Amino acid sequence: MxxxxxxxxxxxxxxxxxxxxxxxxxxxxxxxxxxxxxxxxxxxxxxxxxxxxxxxFMCHDLSPRMLNLRSDIAIKVDPQFFFIEQGRPVIFYLQPRRGHVPGVDGLRVIATAIHSLFAIDELSAADLLLLDLSMPTGCNERAVVSYSFSDLPPLPTIDIERLFQRFVDAYDLVSAEGVERKPRRSRPAAERGDDLFGNPPAE
Incomplete structure (x- = not known):
């Protein structure tokens, strides 16, 4: 891995x-x-x-935050940093995976999670730079595609709750069948760990 x-x-x-x-x-x-x-x-x-x-730009660190789906299920969201561009904060998020990646709808879920957790208080007017470096279908090379909140507007609350409920229901179904998650390996302090949707296996 x-x-x-x-x-x-x-x-x-x-x-x-x-x-x-x-x-x-x-x-x-x-x-x-x-x-x-x-x-x-x-x-x-x-x-x-x-x-x-x-x-x-002068970049400023952002600490990861947890998106709580239920008392026993949470997803870490880690955009890492933000910078100020033309007087407006811009939250950076990297999607580096080449394949097996979410489509635009999936990226919109990520953008919604970032917006709900980070575009608040002093960053309430922030925009997004979601850098997608996946390889488009039928291509042999990665493409560089940048998305903002206007490209990936936050989903309505009812839609995002429905999507995450589906995830929770699937988790419960798998758990009921006796499947257990392997313990996480210890990580050096410098590593930021998995982010939303996790790190990929070898491609």
């Missing part, structure tokens, strides 16, 4: 520091599981491409 934590951790630096593309690629591709290094290196370069188009 491997994940995209190296490229996720680098994203803030790419958006806030002067860095050549080769440095972003090399930084993402030299750590983590060996099977994941080529994929992280590729993602690092695409993050650099997206950041270069927007400019350089």
């Amino acid at each position: 491997w994940g995209y934590n190296p490229s996720k951790r680098l994203a803030k630096a790419v958006f806030s520091l002067e860095m050549v593309r080769d440095a972003a690629v090399e930084s993402c591709g030299r750590i983590g599981h060996k099977l994941g290094r080529p994929h992280n290196a590729q993602v690092g370069g695409l993050i650099w491409d997206a950041a270069t188009e927007r400019g350089q």
Whole structure:
């Protein structure tokens, strides 16, 4: 198993520091599981491409927050950081998986979760930069697609409750059949862990 934590951790630096593309690629591709290094290196370069188009910003950390579906079920949502663009906060979220990814409807669920947990208080007027680096059907390369809250407007409360209820019902059904989740392995303190919809297996 491997994940995209190296490229996720680098994203803030790419958006806030002067860095050549080769440095972003090399930084993402030299750590983590060996099977994941080529994929992280590729993602690092695409993050650099997206950041270069927007400019350089002072980025501010965001701590992960839990979306509570029920007293015993919660999903961690981790957009990692935000920056100020033209006077408006922009919350960053990276979707680095190449395949087996949510479509636009699934991305809208992610955007809704981010909006409900983070676009509040001093960030109530925030926009979203959801960077999707998946590989479109029929293509051999990843595509860089940026979404904002206007592209992925938050779902009505009744719709999001229905979607998450379906997830909870499926969880209960699987649990009733005796399937148990494997214990999480211990993680170094520097790792941010799985985010919404989890880290992928090797592609």
